[in-house]
Amino acid sequence: MKRLSPEGRTVAMLLGGVVTMGALAWAEPKRDTKAVAALKSAAGDADRNIRLAAIWALANIGDAGSVDVLIKAADTQDPYERIKATQACLLLAEKLLGSNYKTEAARIYTYLRNSRT
Numbered sequence: 001m002k003r004l005s006p007e008g009r010t011v012a013m014l015l016g017g018v019v020t021m022g023a024l025a026w027a028e029p030k031r032d033t034k035a036v037a038a039l040k041s042a043a044g045d046a047d048r049n050i051r052l053a054a055i056w057a058l059a060n061i062g063d064a065g066s067v068d069v070l071i072k073a074a075d076t077q078d079p080y081e082r083i084k085a086t087q088a089c090l091l092l093a094e095k096l097l098g099s100n101y102k103t104e105a106a107r108i109y110t111y112l113r114n115s116r117t
Contacts, residue, residue, distance in 0.1 A: 035061075036058065036061060036063050036065070036066065039054045039057050039058050039061075039066075040054075040058065040066065040069050042054035043055050043058065043069050043070075043072075043073055048078070048081055051073065051081070052081065052084050052085070052088075055069070055070055055073045055084075055085055055088045056084070056088050056091075058070060058088070058092070059088040059089070059091040059092040059095070060091065060095070061095075062092065062095030062096060062098075062099055064096055064099075064101045064104045066092065067092065067096075067104050067107055067108060070085065070088055070089045070092055070108070071089065071107075071108065071111050073085040073088070073089075074086050074088075074089050074111075074112070074115075075115070086112060086116070089108050089111075089112060090108075090112070092105075092108060093105040093108040093109055096108070
């Protein structure tokens with residue numbers, strides 16, 4: 001898959017059902033809008049492993065536009081997925097604070113505080 005563009009590799013991996021954190025990590029420094037869009041779509045996939053890898057990648061990218069996607073993912077009833085999605089929300093909030101997106105980070109913290117007590 002070396003001949004594919006980075007976003008092409010990500011989409012190919014997501015569609016093939018093979019997702020690794022290393023394969024998705026390439027998007028972090030670029031914040032590639034095509035990759036983010038593909039990951040947002042994958043966050044709603046039927047396969048739990050794909051959903052979890054996608055939301056973790058979105059959190060690592062630190063895209064402020066991914067807040068709603070991660071909050072929705074953290075609303076699941078599956079206990080394991082809920083824990084992992086909550087961890088992804090916290091990671092995204094920390095990245096957003098570091099990038100001076102305080103309002104978006106506060107939305108995540110407020111949502112988690114209100115929904116976990």
